[in-house]
Amino acid sequence: MTATIDTPAKPSLAGLGREGLAAALASIGVPDKQLRMRVGQLWSWIYARGATSFEQLSDVSKELRGKLAEAYTLARPEIAAEQVSEDGTRKWLLRLEKRGHERRAPEIETVYIPEADRGTLCISSQVGCTLTCSFCHTGTQRLVRNLEPAEIAGQILLARDRIGDWPGATGPGDGGLLPDAERKITNIVLMGMGEPLYNFENVRDAMGVAADGDGLAMSKRRITLSTSGVVPEIARWGAEAGTMLAISLHATNDALRDTLVPINRKYPIAELMAACRAYPGLSNARRITFEYVMLKGVNDSLAEAKALVRLVAGIPAKINLIPFNPWPGAPYECSDWEQIEKFAEIVNRAGYASPVRTPRGRDIMAACGQLKSASSRLTARERSVEAASS
Numbered sequence: 001m002t003a004t005i006d007t008p009a010k011p012s013l014a015g016l017g018r019e020g021l022a023a024a025l026a027s028i029g030v031p032d033k034q035l036r037m038r039v040g041q042l043w044s045w046i047y048a049r050g051a052t053s054f055e056q057l058s059d060v061s062k063e064l065r066g067k068l069a070e071a072y073t074l075a076r077p078e079i080a081a082e083q084v085s086e087d088g089t090r091k092w093l094l095r096l097e098k099r100g101h102e103r104r105a106p107e108i109e110t111v112y113i114p115e116a117d118r119g120t121l122c123i124s125s126q127v128g129c130t131l132t133c134s135f136c137h138t139g140t141q142r143l144v145r146n147l148e149p150a151e152i153a154g155q156i157l158l159a160r161d162r163i164g165d166w167p168g169a170t171g172p173g174d175g176g177l178l179p180d181a182e183r184k185i186t187n188i189v190l191m192g193m194g195e196p197l198y199n200f201e202n203v204r205d206a207m208g209v210a211a212d213g214d215g216l217a218m219s220k221r222r223i224t225l226s227t228s229g230v231v232p233e234i235a236r237w238g239a240e241a242g243t244m245l246a247i248s249l250h251a252t253n254d255a256l257r258d259t260l261v262p263i264n265r266k267y268p269i270a271e272l273m274a275a276c277r278a279y280p281g282l283s284n285a286r287r288i289t290f291e292y293v294m295l296k297g298v299n300d301s302l303a304e305a306k307a308l309v310r311l312v313a314g315i316p317a318k319i320n321l322i323p324f325n326p327w328p329g330a331p332y333e334c335s336d337w338e339q340i341e342k343f344a345e346i347v348n349r350a351g352y353a354s355p356v357r358t359p360r361g362r363d364i365m366a367a368c369g370q371l372k373s374a375s376s377r378l379t380a381r382e383r384s385v386e387a388a389s390s
């Protein structure tokens, strides 16, 4: 049953940065000179040990634990649905808190993809996306808002809870970090819903929390931001966040890219490639990934494979060919497998390892570009109501 009166929920501290934690502690009367030490304690409990309740904070006085619990929680985003694919891929539909004038709680998706040598968590940066790439399901969703830093970092905490990825997963460990070899989530990709560079500060702050060596301790070399090409923010992202970069290229000429990735009309290919060449820290050990979705008869000719190789020449690059993941009503088909292989061969011969990204979690619609929350289906209904009444 839905409550008729909304009681304001206690805010969660899970996902906040050090400044946010300090402000929360100050608000319940922790004296200034204790703040640093208390933030350090909270940090370790939340991000190194995965505490979900203040009662677990055994090195914090009972009195302070009580005050914390009166004002705050360590809650994660609410799970609206959890699906596990035949191949072990997991997808969570998460329901966030309503903000301001939002009429319903917005929903986002997070996906965990286990592989033999790594475990990748694909996280969302926005509810929906303001861009309208013609092959992307998220781009058809109308409800859009930026995620807050804690909502972004909260996806990592929630995934670690659900797959048992904390030291002493069944209870608080000894405070030590989980050894790298035992980690389930080894990589983070900002390839879920949204354009992360349109939510720059919040994504940057959340990745700061993820990379903090006293907590989640994710290596920045294992965090990848994927962008459709928000050119003016690329150098700034490199300087302020310093993660790996992936570019959703998808076409080798402006006329086609204008139709597939409309932001190209604002920032055409030449400007995008110049920003890539200037990306801070670029080297053979830190390559840019170029993503290229394989659309049958649209961008998959062998001439385009050659053009792709010419375009990235001189940039330390990886090329990632992504079979198009269809969604209901999509205006494209995935290229034939034979064609993908021929295309890949040209790219490989030019010296680029070009793994064709095997679609994972297809049975649960967890693959790239399919993420679109259930709330957008309600939006469609709403839209038809609006249309009928206008």
Ligand code: SAH
Pocket: 133, 135, 136, 137, 190, 191, 192, 193, 194, 195, 196, 226, 227, 228, 247, 248, 291, 293, 322, 323, 324, 325, 326, 327, 368, 369, 370
């Ligand atoms: N907005 C960012 C990150 C999210 S999309 C971006 O566009 O880069 C993550 C990747 O999935 C992008 O490369 C995007 O182009 C790709 N993608 C979107 N829809 C897809 C689909 N239906 N099939 C395959 N890849 C898709």
Ligand code: SF4
Pocket: 129, 130, 131, 132, 133, 136, 137, 138, 139, 192, 193, 194, 195, 228, 248
């Ligand atoms: Fe947005 Fe990326 Fe989808 Fe384009 S591909 S609509 S930028 S999420």
